[in-house]
Amino acid sequence: MSNIVNVQSPLYHADFESLASVTKEGGVSLREAKLLGHLNLRGNSDSPEFKNGVEKALGLTLPLTPCTSLQNDDATIMWLSPDEWLIIVEGGQEATVEETLRANITGHFAVSDISGGQTILEISGPDCIKVMQKSTGYDFHLKQFPVGKVIGTAFAKSSTYIRRTSYDSFQLVVRRSFADYFWLWLQQSSKEYGLRITL
Amino acid sequence: MLHIYCPYCEEYREEEEFHPHGQAHIVRPLAPESLTDEEWSQYLFFRKNPRGLHHEMWVHAAGCRKFFNMTRHTVTYKILETYKMGQQPSITAEDTQ
Structure with missing residues (x-):
């Protein structure tokens, strides 16, 4: 029997x-960063064993400032709460990264592979800020929401994590079961600007 | 809509992200088996309903998902402070009388 x-x-x-080949123009671009590795990491940020272990495993310091994220070529780590982080790695790498984390961290911690449970939608383009402002009450001014900041908020009444990747591009971390709802919402709310699908 | 300061996210967020969770600082009895029915029911069911300052628990449900405490005026809805779990309020009803 095949294990694939x-x-x-x-x-x-x-x-x-198919949509990418027919939607060439529009003020809003949408791309699904699909099938990436998502790891949920929990632990005590006051413990040096935990902090150093994560740093050793990922080559990234653990972001301790609320609502921040750090990134290198292999991984992105987002602050979700004082004892919870989300690590995004290339699809297929999640098991290796999980093992590396387990090998390097000692003490009380938890790593869970939640890759199948959520997906990332990337929204960009000159009009994408308007779509974001329609969907959530958060302030999108660069002073309040600088590049690299991650916020957990209600987007279209559903909870999501939003990360700003540049002035006019955002990543939405959404639940798998809500992905279709977000897709419908984003089509509707970007209709007036034109929606482009990119791959 | 209330603008609530989350002591964990360290910024103001909209009320939509939060849920109230009732009276704060309720201490679980150390020896529940030695309580009378009346004392146990007081612990389980009876809550303060003050006209004025109230200390209550809220949860940042759509954000960091942490519980925290809030001192709120039940008449004006004014939020006087929010503070982390395990901390004591710096403003109490006795202070303002």
């Missing part, structure tokens, strides 16, 4: 491949 599992993105049915 065909993994599908939660937006498989939307067929972004």
Whole structure:
């Protein structure tokens, strides 16, 4: 028997491949950063064993300032709460990274592979800030929401993590079961600016 | 809509992200088995309902998902302070009388 599992993105049915070839123009671009490795990390940030272990495993310091994120070529680590972080790695790498974390951290901690439970939508383009402002009450001024900041908030009444990757591009970390709802919401709310699907 | 300062995210967020969770600083009895029914029911069911300052628990449900405490005026809805779990309020009803 074959052990190969065909993994599908939660937006498989939307067929972004076909849409990308027909939607060439628009003020808002949407891309699904699909099938990445998502790891949820919990631990006590006051413990030097935990902090140093994460640093050794990922080559990234643990972000301790609320609502911040750090990134290198291999991984992105986002602050979710004082004892919880989300690590995003390339798809397929999550098991190796999980093992490396387990090998390097001692003491009380938890690492969970939640790759199948959520997906990332990347929204960008000159009008994307307007779409974001329609969907959530958060202030999108650069002073309040600088590049690299991560906020957990209600987006279109559903909880999501929003990370700003540049002045006019954002990543939305959404639950798998909500992916279709977000897809419908984003189509509707970006209609007036034109929505472009990119791959 | 209330603008609430989350002591963990260290910034103001909209009320939409939060849920109230009732009276704060309720201490679980150390020896529940030695309590009378009346004392146990007081612990389980009876809550303060003051007209004025009230200390209550809130949870930042859509954000960091942490519980914290808030001192709020039940008539004006004014939030006087929010503070982390395990801390004591710096403003109490006795101070303002």
